[in-house]
Amino acid sequence: LSLSGFINIYLQKTFVSKQLSNLLINGVQPPPLPSKKKVVVDFSSPNIAKEMHVGHLRSTIIGDSMCRLFEFLGYEVLRLNHVGDWGTQFGMLIAHLQDMFPDYLTVSPPIGDLQAFYKFQKIYDCLDIKLIERGESYYQDQMVEVVKEFEKKGLVELDEGRKVVFPPGQPIPLTVVKSDGGYTYDTSDLAAIRQRIFEEKADIIIYVTDSGQSTHFQVVFAAVQLIGWYDPKVIRVEHAGFGVVLGEDK
Structure with missing residues (x-):
C-alpha cells in the first residue's frame, strides 16, 4: 500500500513579513551556544623553503572560511599557520647561502629573487586573512618532552637506530627520533597537538590539509589517544581533508 499526497501549510503574511524584517534589520542570527568552546584551526601552512603556489590557497581559503563560521557562531577561535622553519630544508637553504655568498656575515646577500616569488603576507592581505604564524621551532623544546613522555610510558621501540x-591498529608507525638523532614531522605534530590540548586548552582542533596526509593524521591522533592526552568524547580532533592538485603527470 503506497500513500501519496500533499500537506498544505498556509503562512500568514504578517508572520512572513515579520521574519523577513527581522532578517533585514538584524541579519542572520546564529543559534544560542550552550557553551563557548575554544577552537584551534591549523591551516594554510605553506612550505616556506619552497615557492608558494596555488595549491596552498586551498587550505588557506577553506581554513579561513571555517574560522569565520566558528567566529560567527560565537566560538573563541585561534588561527594557526604551522610553518616549517626548522629542519633539513632550512639547513639546505643555509648551506646554499654559504656556498653562494661566503662573506654573507659582512656583506648582505641580494635576496630580491627570494622576495620576488615569496609575496607571503601580500596574498593574505588581499584575501583579508589573519593568521598567527607559529613555526616548528616554536615547539623545539617541547619535542624533547614528547619523546621523554612516550619513553616513560614504554611506548617507544627501537628500529634500525x-x-x-x-599505535595499535594503524598501518604505519610514527618516527619520533631519526637514526641521526633528529626529529621529524611526526615529532613536531605530536608536540603541536600536546601544546594545543594542554596550553591552549582547545575543545576542538581542526587540521586543514590535503587528503594525502589523512593517514599521517590518523596515526598521530591514535598515538595521542594511546598516551592519554585526550579523550575523543571530550575533545574533538579532526583532519578536514580536501583534494590534491595534480600535474599532467598525475
Whole structure:
C-alpha cells in the first residue's frame, strides 16, 4: 500500500513579513551556544623553503572560511599557520647561502629573487586573512618532552637506530627520533597537538590539509589517544581533508 499526497501549510503574511524584517534589520542570527568552546584551526601552512603556489590557497581559503563560521557562531577561535622553519630544508637553504655568498656575515646577500616569488603576507592581505604564524621551532623544546613522555610510558621501540611508536591498529608507525638523532614531522605534530590540548586548552582542533596526509593524521591522533592526552568524547580532533592538485603527470 503506497500513500501519496500533499500537506498544505498556509503562512500568514504578517508572520512572513515579520521574519523577513527581522532578517533585514538584524541579519542572520546564529543559534544560542550552550557553551563557548575554544577552537584551534591549523591551516594554510605553506612550505616556506619552497615557492608558494596555488595549491596552498586551498587550505588557506577553506581554513579561513571555517574560522569565520566558528567566529560567527560565537566560538573563541585561534588561527594557526604551522610553518616549517626548522629542519633539513632550512639547513639546505643555509648551506646554499654559504656556498653562494661566503662573506654573507659582512656583506648582505641580494635576496630580491627570494622576495620576488615569496609575496607571503601580500596574498593574505588581499584575501583579508589573519593568521598567527607559529613555526616548528616554536615547539623545539617541547619535542624533547614528547619523546621523554612516550619513553616513560614504554611506548617507544627501537628500529634500525630510529625511535618509533606503533599505535595499535594503524598501518604505519610514527618516527619520533631519526637514526641521526633528529626529529621529524611526526615529532613536531605530536608536540603541536600536546601544546594545543594542554596550553591552549582547545575543545576542538581542526587540521586543514590535503587528503594525502589523512593517514599521517590518523596515526598521530591514535598515538595521542594511546598516551592519554585526550579523550575523543571530550575533545574533538579532526583532519578536514580536501583534494590534491595534480600535474599532467598525475
